[in-house]
Amino acid sequence: AAGLFACRSAASAGAMSMRQTYRDLAAAAARSANCTWAELEAMRAASPTRSRPGADVDELTAWMRKHPSALSKFEQIASASKGKKIVMFLDYDGTLSPIVANPDAAYMSDAMREAVRDVAKHFPTAIVSGRCRDKVHNFVGLSELYYAGSHGMDIKGPGSNSRLMPICSPSLCCASPQASSSP
Numbered sequence: 001a002a003g004l005f006a007c008r009s010a011a012s013a014g015a016m017s018m019r020q021t022y023r024d025l026a027a028a029a030a031r032s033a034n035c036t037w038a039e040l041e042a043m044r045a046a047s048p049t050r051s052r053p054g055a056d057v058d059e060l061t062a063w064m065r066k067h068p069s070a071l072s073k074f075e076q077i078a079s080a081s082k083g084k085k086i087v088m089f090l091d092y093d094g095t096l097s098p099i100v101a102n103p104d105a106a107y108m109s110d111a112m113r114e115a116v117r118d119v120a121k122h123f124p125t126a127i128v129s130g131r132c133r134d135k136v137h138n139f140v141g142l143s144e145l146y147y148a149g150s151h152g153m154d155i156k157g158p159g160s161n162s163r164l165m166p167i168c169s170p171s172l173c174c175a176s177p178q179a180s181s182s183p
């Protein structure tokens with residue numbers, strides 16, 4: 001899931017660009033699913049996990065009340081982020097790319113890539129993944145982003161050197177599926 005953190009400091013981007021950012025990401029997600037944003041929301045609302053009666057639904061409803069969709073709370077988020085600096089942290093698998101059977105074929109769409117490119121024009125943007133950093137970088141292909149691979153053990157920003165924690169190296173994390181569960 002996409003995470004959005006608002007850090008206190010001088011605001012560098014206004015609520016309008018943040019709204020556009022959110023709309024762009026939602027629209028890109030809808031395009032990836034071959035539908036409109038409204039249809040995506042309607043599908044989400046009508047999904048079996050929401051409409052099936054029983055304890056699971058109650059549990060899910062309670063969870064959703066506690067963690068509402070950012071899209072439905074846009075005004076509150078915009079208002080809470082006034083005077084703060086916005087930084088975008090995005091997950092890759094299942095967020096920027098669809099979940100597919102073959103992890104090596106988890107490509108993101110061009111529309112999503114453009115949306116992320118636009119986001120990065122307004123806010124520092126990082127992709128955080130359990131995957132090897134190089135692998136995610138290759139999938140995304142945007143040099144202006146920060147990439148945190150191997151669950152944050154290997155971090156590289158635009159134009160910077162990789163900050164690799166000693167516990168994990170590319171040979172350990174990227175060599176083969178046998179070497180690690182994170183390709």
Ligand SMILES: O=P(O)(O)OC[C@H]1O[C@H](O[C@H]2O[C@H](CO)[C@@H](O)[C@H](O)[C@H]2O)[C@H](O)[C@@H](O)[C@@H]1O
Nearest residue numbers: 092093098099100101103106129130181182183
């Ligand atoms: O931290 P993330 O970026 O969310 O990575 C989590 C795992 O993502 C990948 O696996 C998941 O996506 C695959 C491709 O859609 C899918 O085949 C698999 O079932 C999912 O679990 C990646 O292969 C893992 O190494 C990551 O840990």
